Amino acid sequence: MLRTVDSVHGYTIQATDDELGSVKEVYFDDERWGIRYLVVETGSWLSSRKVLISPYSVTHINDEDGIIEVSLTREQVKNSPDIDTHQPISRQLEGDYSQYYGYGNYWTGPYLWGAAGYPEYPMPDAGSVPPMSERPEDLAQRATDEQQDSHLRSSDKVSGYHILGTDEEIGHVKDFIFDDKDWAVRYLLVDTRNWWPGGKKVLLGTKWIERIDWSDSTVQTKLSREQIKNSPEYDEDAPLNRNYETELHQYYGHHGYWD
Structure with a gap:
């Protein structure tokens, strides 16, 4: 389903045990044009800290009640790497985030989500993804180029x-x-x-x-x-x-x- 970013602004993020907060904006990358994170304002339960929620964890969007359900617990989010959303997010910080949650690195494969065209978790088998559309040498160069620059942009700022x-x-x-x-x-x-x-x-x-x-x-x-x-x-x-x-x-x- 096609939808606007503005349409999910303010939606409640519902963890498996309790609410996490509400959507403030999104981060997208300006190279492959994927939404990589929802920026969530947590409110008082986590000292109003802003956290990043990856589409890897989204299980359902309930438009009637304005809720986005995720396969995370409050404890997982509380202990996740602290990322300052007021500063540029480096690839190293993204790597720490992905490692903490056990997600794949979307920037290391030939598809929109690295090894797959969708943010699937756990990651799919090699036989379940479409044929590679880029040459191996191009992928190697892309991986080198993307080590430093994550190309992440704020929807609010753009x-x-x-x-x-x-x-x-x-x-x-x-x-x-x-x-x-x-x-x-x-x-x-x-x-x-x-x-x-x-x-x-x-x-x-x-x-x-x-x-x-x-x-x-x-x-x-x-x-x-x-x-x-x-x-x-x-x-x-x-x-x-x-x-x-x-x-x-x-x-x-x-x-x-x-x-």
């Missing part, structure tokens, strides 16, 4: 970033749309009204993004202002279905990520 087209600015980031099965970020929700009075909201596929510049808070895309202006409008009040996605990809001349 919200509001300006979107730059091939000619002019085309809007700003309003939200993120992700698939709650594989936790892949599929689209940025773009508000165009800062340059187009009375304009519309549109979706920008993450595969159509060239780079994010953290120094000047911008997102660079390969699209022009005219393309964005004539693209299918996104209605926030309507369910995002495959018909709309197909129309959107066809308009830009791209294959769907589901193909």
Whole structure:
């Protein structure tokens, strides 16, 4: 199911024994575009400490009650590595976190979640994953490159970033749309009204993004202002279905990520 990050903001994280807190934001990586952690405000039971909850532990999302169920206990979370969410999170800290919980390192394999396309726990057998899509030498280089830089970005901080087209600015980031099965970020929700009075909201596929510049808070895309202006409008009040996605990809001349 496709949903916005904003739609789960404030959802209660329910452990196997008690509540852990509520979702404040998410961390995603800007290379493979996966949501790697939910940032959870724990409240008084843990001195209002913020903790990271990985999609590896999510077992169910209850939209009716605003609850995300996880396969963790309060004691596990209490004793987890203390990660300062106000500072950049290094790969070493992520490694400590993964080792503590027994998760795989998502950055060491060829798929969105390392050894698999989904945050499965325990990790799948080698025979249960799809064929490798990258050459071994490319994977080795990727592993080397990613030892220092985790590419993790805060959804709160990136919200509001300006979107730059091939000619002019085309809007700003309003939200993120992700698939709650594989936790892949599929689209940025773009508000165009800062340059187009009375304009519309549109979706920008993450595969159509060239780079994010953290120094000047911008997102660079390969699209022009005219393309964005004539693209299918996104209605926030309507369910995002495959018909709309197909129309959107066809308009830009791209294959769907589901193909």
